[in-house]
Amino acid sequence: MTIRNLRAVSAFSLVLFLSGCSGQPPGTASAKTIKNRKPAPDFTLKDASGNSVKLSDFRGKVVLLNFWATWCGPCALEIPWFVEFQQQFKSRGLEIVGVSMDEEGWSVIKPFMAERKMNYHVLLGDDSVSQLYGGIESLPTTFIIDREGRIAVPPHVGLAGKNEYLQEIQSVLNEKQEGNSASAGGFLRLGATAAASHR
Amino acid sequence: MNSNKPKDEYLIPLKLEWESGPLVAESISYPQPEQIKVGNDTLSVFTGSFALSTVFKAAKDASAGAKSLTGKLRYQACNDQMCFRPSSLIIHLPVVVQ
Numbered sequence: 001m002t003i004r005n006l007r008a009v010s011a012f013s014l015v016l017f018l019s020g021c022s023g024q025p026p027g028t029a030s031a032k033t034i035k036n037r038k039p040a041p042d043f044t045l046k047d048a049s050g051n052s053v054k055l056s057d058f059r060g061k062v063v064l065l066n067f068w069a070t071w072c073g074p075c076a077l078e079i080p081w082f083v084e085f086q087q088q089f090k091s092r093g094l095e096i097v098g099v100s101m102d103e104e105g106w107s108v109i110k111p112f113m114a115e116r117k118m119n120y121h122v123l124l125g126d127d128s129v130s131q132l133y134g135g136i137e138s139l140p141t142t143f144i145i146d147r148e149g150r151i152a153v154p155p156h157v158g159l160a161g162k163n164e165y166l167q168e169i170q171s172v173l174n175e176k177q178e179g180n181s182a183s184a185g186g187f188l189r190l191g192a193t194a195a196a197s198h199r
Numbered sequence: 200m201n202s203n204k205p206k207d208e209y210l211i212p213l214k215l216e217w218e219s220g221p222l223v224a225e226s227i228s229y230p231q232p233e234q235i236k237v238g239n240d241t242l243s244v245f246t247g248s249f250a251l252s253t254v255f256k257a258a259k260d261a262s263a264g265a266k267s268l269t270g271k272l273r274y275q276a277c278n279d280q281m282c283f284r285p286s287s288l289i290i291h292l293p294v295v296v297q
Contacts, residue, residue: 070209071275072282073237101284112209138281158281 031171037150040065040143041132045099045123048110053097053123056149061095062172063145064165067125067136069101070112074159075140079116081162085169086120092173093147096120099129101139144168147177200276202232202243210242211275211285215251221266221296222255237279261296268292 040063044054055063066082068075079098086096098120100109105124113122130136133143138157142165146152152172156164203213217224229251232243255268270292275285 069282069284071211071285073210073240073242073277074279074281077238103285108209136284138283140281159279 031153031168031175032151034146034150034175037146037152040145040149040151042149043129043132045125045129047121047123048106048113053121055097055145058095058097058145059149060147060177061093062089062147062152062169063143064094064096064169065143065145066096066098067101067130067133067139067141068098069139070108071102072139076116077159078140078142078162078165079118081165083117083119085165089169089173094169094173098122099125101125101130101136144172146172146175200245200274202245203229204232205243206241211273213245213275214273215253215270216273217253217255217268217270220268221258221261222268222294223258224270225254225256228252228254255294257296263296266294266296268294 040055042054042056044052047053055065064082064085066075066078068079070076082096082098085094098118100122102108102124109122109124112118125136133141133155140156140159142156142160143151144153152175153168201210201212205212213229215227230245230249232245235242235244235246251272253270268291270290272288272290273285274288276283
């Protein structure tokens, strides 16, 4: 190994070490540090086929939980973005869950879903789930939940920017899942791999 | 808030209804809505202060005296960033039938 390569390896390892110690991946200005994250309250709601779906069914995935309604214009602006995100990031473990607060129920939700080609989970919400999440008084209200079932970023109350969602989703998807033996010593293992590749 | 005739079928219209009682609501008048553009959509809305008026007619069998009419105003409001859940306002209107 040449001296120049050794320096590159050392710098690379140092960056990884510092990143690992912060507990927060780089570029995650809006994500909460892991120790500050609270668990997302679990719930069970029905989907359009009448199946019961629990939030905890998605453990191990990153969940974008969006409270919305067919009568909500700002909600309708976000839906095409969510359709795009679901297509783009499903293979990386993103699941989008839309909880509709339509009092009229599936009679209005199903046609809306078909028109907007909603390709993600849509559940019918109720006052109970609203109260679990602090009382959802305005829509849209959106949470991003990490793979361990914790709320990863402060909730968006009202319309948020597409790029803002994109950055947050990517940031949380990039986080190492806890309990994974590769992640526990991930920065050291990656450093060793980098050193090997530079020989 | 949405007017009584929003342009999108999914939007919740402003709606005033009166229960049957000593007076019958013959007609309800809504003001002229504003058309505002939000993104690519045009919304039919009422903004600021506005008035609804109802023409009542006494039922043929209505007895004279002080009565109360009950109505319900259903509304749903948004701004350009968020929408608030639909609400209903119950109205009690004291009247005297002569």
